[in-house]
Amino acid sequence: MQEYQIKRGYTKQLRDSMVQGLRDQFEIEPVISTDNHYTISYGALLRLEVWVGEGGKTLVVDTEADRDADDEVIIDTNRRFRSYLQQVTGYTAKERAKKAKKSLE
Numbered sequence: 001m002q003e004y005q006i007k008r009g010y011t012k013q014l015r016d017s018m019v020q021g022l023r024d025q026f027e028i029e030p031v032i033s034t035d036n037h038y039t040i041s042y043g044a045l046l047r048l049e050v051w052v053g054e055g056g057k058t059l060v061v062d063t064e065a066d067r068d069a070d071d072e073v074i075i076d077t078n079r080r081f082r083s084y085l086q087q088v089t090g091y092t093a094k095e096r097a098k099k100a101k102k103s104l105e
Contacts, residue, residue: 001062003053005099007090011057017088018050018059025084043077044069059088 006014015036022030022040026048030038037051047064069077082093089096 001060004059004061004085004089004096005091005103006057006059006088010088010090014052014056014059014088018052021084021087022048022050024087025080042080044074045077045081048081059085061085 010017019030019038022028022038026040026042028040028042030040032038035051037049039047039049041047044066045063046066047062049062051060052058053060085096086092091099
């Protein structure tokens with residue numbers, strides 16, 4: 001499970017952008033659970049579950065990978081996942097890594 005900070009200005013519409021991002025990047029309608037967790041299955045991801053963290057300022061992501069997926073499927077899935085995170089958080093992969101490193105200090 002991973003928690004991502006959200007860029008200022010992106011938090012107001014976090015729930016909507018979280019769901020729309022799944023539709024845009026993975027072209028799948030997510031399944032919603034009773035606790036407002038949204039889940040999809042795509043490519044090398046057997047399960048991708050997202051929800052808004054406590055305080056409404058973080059995106060929480062839990063994944064389960066298909067270890068038997070082909071390399072092309074893995075590459076496509078990773079590309080879509082990175083695009084999804086950028087769309088929802090407002091941060092690039094480099095910026096997310098920098099923020100994660102800073103939060104561990």
